[in-house]
Amino acid sequence: NAGVTQTPKFQVLKTGQSMTLQCAQDMNHNSMYWYRQDPGMGLRLIYYSASEGTTDKGEVPNGYNVSRLNKREFSLRLESAAPSQTSVYFCASSEVMGANYGYTFGSGTRLTVV
């Protein structure tokens, strides 16, 4: 099925460990996004990539890095995980940036940092 695929679905890290969350879309979308979702809060944008070869900071970028590997793939890296990064992470994509375009979300990665 066409869509956004995220891996892994679940992950437990110890404080200070690093990991990379993977995201791939097969809809030939230009724009991709990483969000985090915390209890009682709306989704918050971590980083985005308006098009292949570009990445920019969102609302909460501290502690994260991203790579737009190609048009399909957009990865999120935690270099030194902290308990404050315990959250559910969603990758999304859209044909072009802008609210008048539909967004497709991945199924999420539930990350716990202990």
Next chain:
Amino acid sequence: KNEVEQSPQNLTAQEGEFITINCSYSVGISALHWLQQHPGGGIVSLFMLSSGKKKHGRLIATINIQEKHSSLHITASHPRDSAVYICVLSGGGADGLTFGKGTHLIIQP
């Protein structure tokens, strides 16, 4: 930044009831999205609308641009409709989106 408020925050209803979830915002927008998130699951885009009304199955979304208000209705609700429903506005943020905190809906059999 656009302020978005969803109501109610939590809603429990019986199967078959007509459900209404509201979304109000403070600054004019060009489009609004409704998303559905099942417990432990991913997020699905239900509607994107900029005016009037859209219908998909038992779901109906309306928007009144002048009143800065949108509603999501579910007719003949079913336990499988139990989910968090999120209103998303254009404007604000690097990605042009402002997310509501969601309405947690539980439909009891």
